[in-house]
Amino acid sequence: MTTFLFFLPFILTYTVFAVYAERKIAAFIQDRMGPMQVGYYGLAQTIADLLKLLQKEDIVPQAADRKLFLMAPIIIFTAIFAGFATLPLTSGFTGSQAQVGVFFLLAVVSLDVIGILIAGWSSNSKYSLFGALRSVAQIISYEIPLGLTVLCVVMISQSFDLQEISYQQGIWWPTLDAQAQNYLFGLKALGIETTGIGGFLTWNIVRMPLFFLVFLIFFIASLAESNRAPFDLPEAESELIGGFHTEYSGFRWAIIMLSEYAMMLLVSLLGAILFLGSWNTPFPNIGSMKLAEWTSGTPGTWIAHVWGGFWLISKAFFLIFVQMWVRWTYPRLRVDQLMTLCWKYLIPASLLLVLLSGVWRLLMI
Amino acid sequence: MQHNQLTGFGEILLFIIGAIVFVMIALLVARLIRPHRPNPEKLTTYECGEDPTGTAWGQFNPRFYIIALIFILFDVEIVFLFPWATVFGRQELIAATEGLWGWFALAEMFIFVAILALGLAYAWAKGFLDWIKPHVKKPVYRSPIPKALYEQVNERNGKNKAIDV
Numbered sequence: 001m002t003t004f005l006f007f008l009p010f011i012l013t014y015t016v017f018a019v020y021a022e023r024k025i026a027a028f029i030q031d032r033m034g035p036m037q038v039g040y041y042g043l044a045q046t047i048a049d050l051l052k053l054l055q056k057e058d059i060v061p062q063a064a065d066r067k068l069f070l071m072a073p074i075i076i077f078t079a080i081f082a083g084f085a086t087l088p089l090t091s092g093f094t095g096s097q098a099q100v101g102v103f104f105l106l107a108v109v110s111l112d113v114i115g116i117l118i119a120g121w122s123s124n125s126k127y128s129l130f131g132a133l134r135s136v137a138q139i140i141s142y143e144i145p146l147g148l149t150v151l152c153v154v155m156i157s158q159s160f161d162l163q164e165i166s167y168q169q170g171i172w173w174p175t176l177d178a179q180a181q182n183y184l185f186g187l188k189a190l191g192i193e194t195t196g197i198g199g200f201l202t203w204n205i206v207r208m209p210l211f212f213l214v215f216l217i218f219f220i221a222s223l224a225e226s227n228r229a230p231f232d233l234p235e236a237e238s239e240l241i242g243g244f245h246t247e248y249s250g251f252r253w254a255i256i257m258l259s260e261y262a263m264m265l266l267v268s269l270l271g272a273i274l275f276l277g278s279w280n281t282p283f284p285n286i287g288s289m290k291l292a293e294w295t296s297g298t299p300g301t302w303i304a305h306v307w308g309g310f311w312l313i314s315k316a317f318f319l320i321f322v323q324m325w326v327r328w329t330y331p332r333l334r335v336d337q338l339m340t341l342c343w344k345y346l347i348p349a350s351l352l353l354v355l356l357s358g359v360w361r362l363l364m365i
Numbered sequence: 366m367q368h369n370q371l372t373g374f375g376e377i378l379l380f381i382i383g384a385i386v387f388v389m390i391a392l393l394v395a396r397l398i399r400p401h402r403p404n405p406e407k408l409t410t411y412e413c414g415e416d417p418t419g420t421a422w423g424q425f426n427p428r429f430y431i432i433a434l435i436f437i438l439f440d441v442e443i444v445f446l447f448p449w450a451t452v453f454g455r456q457e458l459i460a461a462t463e464g465l466w467g468w469f470a471l472a473e474m475f476i477f478v479a480i481l482a483l484g485l486a487y488a489w490a491k492g493f494l495d496w497i498k499p500h501v502k503k504p505v506y507r508s509p510i511p512k513a514l515y516e517q518v519n520e521r522n523g524k525n526k527a528i529d530v
Contacts, residue, residue, distance in 0.1 A: 130425075137429050137432050144443065
């Protein structure tokens, strides 16, 4: 069973509803109603938009480099979609078993920079070029804090395999490794064993208290990676029209938008897996109240699939909701602020956190 | 183990091929439905309705180039850090050396990261990380009328009244 069969239809339906949710959230934040006309409460609005996009002419400007222009959206989508290959979905439903795991994910997702640069350059439009350059500068800059925060998790978990990282954050770790033990805050010296308690106490964000800061940096970097506000300078409408996809139209443009929402889902899923306990339940076992076991099910059973998928996707959706909330709350940054934040604050901070995580890991043994 | 590795990357390949096939099919469906009526007006580059002047394939801000260079420095660092990360904290290696392994490996990496951080500090001190800010110049204008006169006028009219002329 491969996760491919789940992820492709899931991304498509998710995007349809995420676009709708985005517009509704924006509307409610701004005290409006949002789309109301198509379907009950505007629910079919995105489907109508999608049907319209399918019928739109696919215009390739005369001045553009035709081959590259047509190729770019495919590269962008493929690079991002390949990142989903390594994600586990539930305790029994792993993605790719390649040992490089999360390392591969970071590598393949950064390929979408090439797609964006191709799109912007081949359009031969000034808006597209500036948008692409900004986008690339931003994505590669924020890739460093993103990579370093992922590194912190890898150092604590001692594994690239996202499924193993998931198992470590819950009560089912002993089913994978009989000697496995979790301690509160990861410290054996404290002597409070949480292996059987599970719940949020074994989530990475609690297992290693500094991970709260790491998660914060990860979240900021992930916003910038997916070109979301307040880091949406590459497509700053007021100055750059649409950024690197100014010249795109019709369904080719829809593919670029699909990639953007797929990227949001990918970084949110990754954030949930790395920090927020992956498919593990947030409820701990308290004495005879086996809340963790009641809300997760033994790995391998179908109930475990249902609970696991439910928890992981709810966590990811929560993070996506926060991304949208941030987008409609904060104003856009200036280019110099963007670069200052990344190079002068986030990178030194994440380097420091990498070193502290190393020390913490040695204290954990 | 060998077999596992192969299927792992096989699945990644499946995702890559699947993505390409999906996009191709979607674009093909759109191609069957959509109209295709190009004309020279429609095919011009978008420049807010003006006739585009020149080509976009020209010069751009060299800052982007410098950022890309510094990025390579750190990306290579991350490439080296990742394999190290799963080795330095291995329980059996630490147990075999009575705890020496972990601290030694960590100290080595501290030095490596410190050298690279020095590179960042250099770029920082040299000002490569600063984006060129638009310099707001206050216009210098020497008026023959003394400043006190303006203030007198303002006071006579009441300071707020000057706005709603």
